[in-house]
Amino acid sequence: MTLSGRFVALLALGVLPIILIDSVTPGSAALVLAGWVLLAVVLAGIDLATAASPRSVTVARDLPARVRLGESVAAELYLTNGGTRRLRGVVRDAWQPSAGASVTRSRIDIPAGERRRVTVVLTPFRRGERRVETVTVRSFGWLGLAARQASLVAPGRIRALPPFTARKHLPSRLARLRELDGRTAVMLRGQGTEFDSLREYVRGDDVRSIDWRATARQGVSGAAPQRLMVRTWRPERDRRVVVVVDSARTAAARIENEPRIDTAFEASLLLGALASHAGDRVDFVAWDRRVRGRVQGAAGAELLSRMVDSMAVIEPELIEADWAGVPALVRGITNRHALVVLLTSIDAPGASGALLAMLPQLTRRHTVLVASVTDPATLAAVSDRDDLEAVYRAAAAERALLDVARVSAAMRRLGGEVVTGAPADLPPALADRYIALKAAGRL
Amino acid sequence: MTLTDFSTSSTQATPEADPGTASVTPTVRQAARRGVFWVVLGIIAVGFVIVTALVRGDGGAAGIPLAADSPGLAGSKAVVEVLRDSGVDVVPVGSLEAARDIAGDSTNVTLFFSDPGGYLEADQLDAVVDLAVDTVVADPDFATLQAASAGAVSAGGKPDDDTAAAACSVPAAERAGTATLGQKSLAVDAATADWTGCFASGDDSWAMLQQQADGSTLSLLADGSQLRNDTIAAEGNAALALSLLGQHSTLIWYQPTLADVVGGAAPTLGELSPDWVTPVVVLLALVVVAAAVWQGRRFGSLVVENLPVTVHAGETREGRARLYARTSSRLRAADALRIGTIGRLAARLGLARTASVDEIVGAAASVTGLRLADVRDTLVDARPESDRALVDLSGRLVDLERAVTAATEVGAAGSPASAPPSTERMGS
Numbered sequence: 001m002t003l004s005g006r007f008v009a010l011l012a013l014g015v016l017p018i019i020l021i022d023s024v025t026p027g028s029a030a031l032v033l034a035g036w037v038l039l040a041v042v043l044a045g046i047d048l049a050t051a052a053s054p055r056s057v058t059v060a061r062d063l064p065a066r067v068r069l070g071e072s073v074a075a076e077l078y079l080t081n082g083g084t085r086r087l088r089g090v091v092r093d094a095w096q097p098s099a100g101a102s103v104t105r106s107r108i109d110i111p112a113g114e115r116r117r118v119t120v121v122l123t124p125f126r127r128g129e130r131r132v133e134t135v136t137v138r139s140f141g142w143l144g145l146a147a148r149q150a151s152l153v154a155p156g157r158i159r160a161l162p163p164f165t166a167r168k169h170l171p172s173r174l175a176r177l178r179e180l181d182g183r184t185a186v187m188l189r190g191q192g193t194e195f196d197s198l199r200e201y202v203r204g205d206d207v208r209s210i211d212w213r214a215t216a217r218q219g220v221s222g223a224a225p226q227r228l229m230v231r232t233w234r235p236e237r238d239r240r241v242v243v244v245v246d247s248a249r250t251a252a253a254r255i256e257n258e259p260r261i262d263t264a265f266e267a268s269l270l271l272g273a274l275a276s277h278a279g280d281r282v283d284f285v286a287w288d289r290r291v292r293g294r295v296q297g298a299a300g301a302e303l304l305s306r307m308v309d310s311m312a313v314i315e316p317e318l319i320e321a322d323w324a325g326v327p328a329l330v331r332g333i334t335n336r337h338a339l340v341v342l343l344t345s346i347d348a349p350g351a352s353g354a355l356l357a358m359l360p361q362l363t364r365r366h367t368v369l370v371a372s373v374t375d376p377a378t379l380a381a382v383s384d385r386d387d388l389e390a391v392y393r394a395a396a397a398e399r400a401l402l403d404v405a406r407v408s409a410a411m412r413r414l415g416g417e418v419v420t421g422a423p424a425d426l427p428p429a430l431a432d433r434y435i436a437l438k439a440a441g442r443l
Numbered sequence: 444m445t446l447t448d449f450s451t452s453s454t455q456a457t458p459e460a461d462p463g464t465a466s467v468t469p470t471v472r473q474a475a476r477r478g479v480f481w482v483v484l485g486i487i488a489v490g491f492v493i494v495t496a497l498v499r500g501d502g503g504a505a506g507i508p509l510a511a512d513s514p515g516l517a518g519s520k521a522v523v524e525v526l527r528d529s530g531v532d533v534v535p536v537g538s539l540e541a542a543r544d545i546a547g548d549s550t551n552v553t554l555f556f557s558d559p560g561g562y563l564e565a566d567q568l569d570a571v572v573d574l575a576v577d578t579v580v581a582d583p584d585f586a587t588l589q590a591a592s593a594g595a596v597s598a599g600g601k602p603d604d605d606t607a608a609a610a611c612s613v614p615a616a617e618r619a620g621t622a623t624l625g626q627k628s629l630a631v632d633a634a635t636a637d638w639t640g641c642f643a644s645g646d647d648s649w650a651m652l653q654q655q656a657d658g659s660t661l662s663l664l665a666d667g668s669q670l671r672n673d674t675i676a677a678e679g680n681a682a683l684a685l686s687l688l689g690q691h692s693t694l695i696w697y698q699p700t701l702a703d704v705v706g707g708a709a710p711t712l713g714e715l716s717p718d719w720v721t722p723v724v725v726l727l728a729l730v731v732v733a734a735a736v737w738q739g740r741r742f743g744s745l746v747v748e749n750l751p752v753t754v755h756a757g758e759t760r761e762g763r764a765r766l767y768a769r770t771s772s773r774l775r776a777a778d779a780l781r782i783g784t785i786g787r788l789a790a791r792l793g794l795a796r797t798a799s800v801d802e803i804v805g806a807a808a809s810v811t812g813l814r815l816a817d818v819r820d821t822l823v824d825a826r827p828e829s830d831r832a833l834v835d836l837s838g839r840l841v842d843l844e845r846a847v848t849a850a851t852e853v854g855a856a857g858s859p860a861s862a863p864p865s866t867e868r869m870g871s
C-alpha cells in the first residue's frame with residue numbers, strides 16, 4: 001500500500017475549511033480537523049478497496065538475447081490483467097542500472113482481462129549479463145489517492161556483447177590480405193604461398209608467373225592463337241591461430257579508462273575476423289588459473305558471434321595468472337604448428353617471470369606472439385619535465401619503459417614476437433603483425 | 444530467457460481466472476503473520492512495564508515533598524491517612540482560591556501550608572496566613588517568613604544533634620516530648636519576642652516556632668521533616684504532627700501549584716493567536732507524515748549491481764615517482780632519465796643496440812658540435828646533489844636530445860624532442 005501526492009494535497013487542503021469554518025463558528029476548528037482527516041482516510045480507504053489487485057497481473061517478457069555494447073534494443077514487457085477490475089497505475093521494470101533502461105516507470109491502464117505492452121529501450125553501458133528480477137506494479141484506485149503495490153517475479157537477462165569497435169580496421173586489413181591472395185592484380189610469389197591454379201594470362205599479370213610448360217600444353221590442342229597460362233598463388237591456408245587472453249589481475253588495470261581485457265578482446269576479435277577470412281582456423285581461450293571462456297572449431301560469422309558471446313561474461317579475476325598451464329592448454333587445442341597469440345601485459349621483469357619461464361615451451365613448437373597494451377600516459381610523462389615532481393615522474397616513466405623494453409627483449413631472445421600499442425592502436429597493430437607473419441610464411 | 448513465447452498478436456488474454464505471476468511482496472496476511480512475533484513481544488513488554496509500575500507504585504519516585512497523596516519517602520501520606528482515620532477531613536488543595544473557598548468563615552479549620560516551589564507572591568502569602576485560625580507552615584522560605592511572620596528568621600545550617608526535647612510550653616510539643624530536628628532551624632529576631640521556640644537545635648535556634656495572637660495560632664516547622672513518611676514514626680514526631688494538624692475537624696492541605704501564579708499583564712501568544720492555529724499545525728504535521736509515506740514508499744526492492752574493479756595502470760608509475768621523491772633518490776632518477784635518453788640517442792644516431800656509452804657520447808658530440816666533456820658530463824658524470832641540480836640535468840638531457848634530433852633530421856627542426864619516440868613500437 002502507498003499514498004499518492006493527491007492524498008497529501010487533499011489533506012493539506014483541509015487548512016481552508018478549518019480556517020473558514022472557525023471564523024464563522026469559533027471553537028469548531030478541532031472538530032473540523034478531525035472530520036477532514038477522517039474524510040481523507042475514508043476516501044483513501046475507498047480508493048484502496050476499488051483498486052485492482054496488482055497480484056492478479058501476469059508478467060511476460062520478450063527480450064532479445066544479445067545486444068552489442070553501445071547499441072540500443074527494445075525490451076518488451078507484457079502485462080496481463082487477470083483480475084476483474086480495470087488496472088490503472090504505474091509499473092516499474094527493475095533493470096540493473098548498467099542495463100541502461102531509458103525509462104524505469106511507465107503508466108499503465110489495462111482493462112480487466114486484457115494485455116498491454118510496455119516497451120523499454122535498453123542501452124547497456126557495461127559488458128556482460130544484465131539482469132532484471134522483478135516488476136513492481138502500483139495500482140491506483142478511482143480517485144488516485146492510494147495505491148496497492150506488489151513486486152512480481154519476472155526474471156530476464158540480456159547479454160551485452162563487446163562492442164568490437166576495431167572492426168573499422170577490418171576492410172583495410174582484408175584488402176591487404178587480398179593482395180597476398182591471388183585475387184588482386186598484384187600477385188606475389190614467394191614464401192608463405194602455395195600453388196593455387198592455372199589460368200589464362202590477362203594484361204597486367206606479372207610475366208614471371210607465366211607457366212611455359214602449361215602454355216605449351218595448351219598450344220597442342222588446337223590451331224587457335226596461343227594462350228598464355230599463368231600460375232596463381234595463394235597464401236597458406238588452414239593454419240592454426242590460438243588466441244590466449246590473460247584474464248588475471250593485470251587485465252583489470254585500466255589504460256585510458258579501458259580495462260586491458262577489453263583491449264585484448266578487441267584485438268582478438270579483429271584478429272579472429274581477419275584470420276577466419278584468410279582461411280585459418282582460430283581458437284580462442286581466456287585463461288587465468290583456469291579456462292574462463294573457450295571457442296573452438298568455429299569459422300566465419302559463427303566464430304565471431306561465439307567469440308563475443310563467450311567474451312561478454314568474462315571479467316578479470318583478481319588472481320595471479322598460472323602461465324605454467326598454458327603450454328598444456330595449447331597442446332590440448334592443437335598438435336600442429338600454430339600461431340599462439342598471448343594477449344597479456346608486459347610489466348616489470350619480476351612480474352613477467354612466470355611468462356618468460358613458460359615461453360620456450362611454446363616457441364619450441366609454435367610461433368608465439370605476445371601482445372600488450374602500453375600506457376600512452378607513460379610516454380607523455382617522459383617528456384614532461386616542468387618541475388621536480390614532473391622530473392621524478394618522468395624518471396619513473398623511463399624506468400617503466402625500460403622494464404617493458406627489457407622484458408620484450410627477453411621474449412624476443414626466447415623466440416617470441418612482441419607487439420605493443422596504446423589501447424586504440426593495439427588491435428590494428430596485431431592484425432598487421434599477423435599479415436606480416438602470414439606473408440613471411442611463418443604460420 | 445523469456446518466460447512465455449508470444450505467438451499471439453492479440454492483446455485479448457484468456458478470460459479465465461488467472462492467478463498472476465508470483466509475487467515477492469508479502470500480502471497483508473503474510474506481513475501480519477510475520478510481524479506477529481514482534482507484536483506479541485511488544486504487548487508483553489508493555490504489560491510487564493505496567494505490572495511493574497502497579498506493583499512497585501511510585502514509591503521510589505521523589506514526588507512533591509510533603510504532598511498529601513505521596514507515598515514516597517518525602518511525602519506525607521502517612522500522617523494524612525492517620526488524620527483521616529481519626530475523623531479529620533483532610534482536603535488537599537492546589538490553589539489559594541480553593542483554599543479560601545473551603546476555609547470560608549469557619550473557625551474550625553486547620554491550614555497546612557508548604558510552598559517548596561515558591562509559587563506565591565508576597566500579598567498571596569499574607570492572605571494565606573489569615574485564612575484559618577490554626578496555621579502550620581512547613582519549610583518556610585525567605586519570602587514566606589518575610590510575609591507571614593514578623594520576627595522569625597531562618598537560622599540556616601544543620602543542627603548538631605538529630606533530636607531534641609521540646610523544652611517549651613506549647614502543648615503539642617510537650618505532648619510529643621522529643622522530635623527529630625531535620626536539616627534546618629529557625630531563629631527569632633530579638634526585637635519581637637512573642638515567639639515560642641521548641642526543640643532547640645542550638646543556641647537561640649529551634650526546629651519549631653509558635654506564635655499566638657488574637658486567638659489564632661501560627662506554627663512554623665523549620666523543614667517539616669517531622670511530617671515526612673520516612674521520619675514520622677521517629678521520636679515524638681507522630682504525636683507532634685497529630686497535635687498540630689488535628690486541632691480542628693477540617694484540615695486544608697495547601698500546597699501552591701502553577702494555578703497560583705499570577706498571570707503577566709501582557710497576553711501570551713496562545714491567547715493572541717486564533718483558535719484554528721493549533722488544528723492547522725496538527726494538520727500540517729499529518730501532511731508531513733503523509734508526504735513522507737508518499738515519497739518514502741519504495742517502488743519495489745533495490746537492484747543489486749556488481750561494480751567492476753577500477754585499477755588505473757598508471758598507479759604503479761605514480762607510486763614509484765613518489766617513492767623517488769620521498770627518499771630524494773636523485774641519482775637513481777637521473778640514471779633512469781639518462782638510460783632512456785641514451786637509448787633514444789642511439790636509435791637517432793643510427794648506432795647499434797650494443798653500442799657503448801662512450802660511442803654514443805662521441806657520436807652525439809660530433810653531430811651536435813657540443814664539447815665532448817659537456818656531453819659526457821650530461822649523459823654520464825654529473826651527480827645531482829640538489830633538487831635544483833636534478834631539474835637542471837633533466838633540462839640538459841632534453842636539450843641534448845633536441846639538439847641531436849635537430850642535427851640528424853635535416854629540414855625538420857624542433858618537433859620530435861617534445862615527444863620521445865616509443866622504444867617499443869612494432870620494432871623487432
